[in-house]
Amino acid sequence: MRRPAKPGRLRQMLTRRTILLAGLQAGVIGTLGVQMRRIAVEQNQSFRLLAEENRVNIRLIPPVRGLVFDRLGKPLAYNEPNYKIDMVREQSGDPETVLRRLATIIPITEEDIASALEEMSKRRGFVPVTVAEDLDWEHIAAVSANAPALPGITPELGHYRIYPQADDFAHILGFVGPVSDYDLSQTDDDDPLLLIPRFQIGKNGIERRIEKPLRGKSGVKRIEVNSIGRVMRVLGREESQPGANVQLTIDNRLQRYAMERLGKESAAAVVMDVRNGDIVALASAPSFDPNKFVRGISTTDWNALNTDTYKPMLNKTVTGTYPPGSTFKMVTALAALKGGFVKPDDKVYCGGYLELHNRRFHCWRRGGHGKVDMHDSLKKSCDVYYYEVCQEVGIENISAMAKELGIGVEHELELPAVREGLAPTKDWKKRRRDADWVIGDTLNASIGQGFVLASPMQLAVMTARIASGTKISPRLVNAIDNRPHPVKGREPLDIDPEHLDVVRKGMYGVVNERGGTAGRSRIRKEGWDMAGKTGTSQVRFITKEERARGVIRNSDLPWERRDHALFVAYAPADNPRFSISVVVEHGGGGSSVAAPIAKDIMLEALELSEDMDYRSLPTDVRAGRERPDDKA
Incomplete structure (x- = not known):
């Protein structure tokens, strides 16, 4: 049996427990106090910001x-x-x-x-x-x-x-x-x-x-x-x-007219001010309504746009590239003059074709043009003249001249998918096709066929440079927040002015002289004479058998196998203000289809020209206004 503890010993044990418990309590209270001080004082800013974030x-x-x-x-x-x-x-x-x-x-x-x-x-x-x-x-x-x-x-x-x-x-x-x-x-x-x-x-x-x-x-x-x-x-x-x-730089009135004039064709038209490079019209047809995309286009409308053979979503003016056909002949002519390979009055006989290595390269006119010089070769668009001349000039010189005039280079424009076209060389064909360049390639390139490609924008630039004698570059944006964009390319071309005059006179003859391929598109208003060049580029190969029995007319072919119709021009001829290029996809002949469209658009541009000078944005039309005054 255990004996009870003595009273003195019991008091001693209670005192030790009391002291231990009191110490533990004091330690806990002290720790809490320290933590509370850190939260209240040292971390006050952090917790205040957290609380602020919960309510703000x-x-x-x-x-x-x-x-x-x-x-x-x-x-x-x-x-x-x-x-x-x-x-x-x-x-x-x-x-x-x-x-x-x-x-x-x-x-x-x-x-x-x-x-x-x-x-x-x-x-x-x-x-x-x-x-x-x-x-x-x-x-x-x-x-x-x-x-x-x-x-x-x-x-x-x-x-x-x-x-x-x-x-x-x-x-x-x-x-x-x-x-x-x-x-x-x-x-x-x-x-x-x-x-x-x-x-x-x-x-x-x-x-x-x-x-x-x-x-x-x-x-x-x-x-x-x-x-x-x-x-x-x-x-x-x-x-x-x-x-x-x-x-x-676009004039909305000319843009609207150009779109209406292109009508239901799959086509493009570019009008450029030759003095400063301003693009005053940039029309690609058919088009689409961009408002449908803002709130979400319907599946029906989207499918209709994507399945349309005429590709309304494609900006043909800068993204579409085409064989330039005879509109390229000015390039070959200037390359020949610059290299001294031909003189303006040298004549070449055109019998309807040139035979080379058992292959015939045909002129568009089956019976030929007889003897022609450079002026007549442009006016009548004789192919054989360029077949003969280009063999001396060579593709390298032709390509270099094309780039000097703006073909085969990418122009800086505030638009997506601006193509550079193609001014081919021997090295290009070796790299891209793994094949050697042959003389037939040069003959085709000399008349804007074969590998040569150009956009309607580039053709308008080429024409503007010929008209102005400068390296003028296209400009689409006049100003951003009233800060003007600079004009580029006013320095002279690396081309003898006399050579340019020869080509200009040939282009004048195309429209204004008897026998010119675009005589029916002549502007008869005094002082507004237009100088231009027609072009028709093939998209299919014509066999010997077809030539023997007669080439099928474009109107009898499916749309996608018809020739492209092209026309380039500038006016007035004696004091150029505008250049224009028109390309009608699978339209047939340049003289019958593209030239009349270009004539009408050029006439409209000249009539509106007095109102086309720069104007600053109204000072009260600032970003942030929902809708500006529509009377401008």
């Missing part, structure tokens, strides 16, 4: 996109207000429930709800997602009035892009559309605006090539929200910077 949201303010005008201040692209509803998932609690409440106030469908939920699932919780747009003010007022029952929902004011000229400027302006995953994968642009769902950027044309200046810079809005995400007040706001205004 920072939102981007998208900028208003810059406006686009023609050379006279006519609006070509502007913005209209778009009332929309955004939703932030992390502030809404149950997004689906909130969206169904919203559906009782504004017109949104089950498909819209499903689309919004899917979009929110792909984005971070704090990123606003647009769930409805293009609403009336009454809808916005109703949503605002029911804000307590719609957590995470915010009415916003956005903007729609409008293209008032529609089809006429589609290939120049392009269009805008929502940023896609593909767009993000193709750019290193870290602008946070690109992460905003449905934020629109340029997808084609000027809108794409001048995207950053047109886009502007975002602003920031700091708002205070309560525990359920309702906006209580705006704490601060830094306004966005609107995009820059862009003024083009």
